[in-house]
Amino acid sequence: MERQTTTKGKISKADIGKAFRQLEKHGYKVWNFGFKNRLTSGMKDWVDVIVAGGLKIYFLEIKVGKDELSDGQKSTAGILMTLETLLKPFRDIEPKRFFYRIVTESNYQDIIQKILEK
Secondary structure, X not given: OOXXXXXXXXXXXXXXXXXXXXXXXXXXXXXXXXXXXXXXXXXXXXXXXXXXXXXEEEEEEEOOOOOOOOHHHHHHHHXXXXXXXXXXXXXXXXXXXXXXXXXXOOXXXXXXXXXXXX
């Protein structure tokens, strides 16, 4: 997958979201939240991207530059990581199918490749 850059040569959060959207060409369903419009109050602190397919689901929080998790995003991350931990006993039966990840401009391509691995 080709590295995307803005006119300033830096990768934006929206660019990374678009890169994940390309997974739809491989049969995945991708939901991007909050790149063009502000999220409603009920969606505040939710992840930026959800990717589902191949019996797997990925919850992805995109951070670029000096952007850091807010307290609400840390809470959401905690809930999703707890759910990931609760599902651990079932991994003996089936491969891991639930993922929460923080995505950056330096790791997004690796995460996309990992998603594409069968």
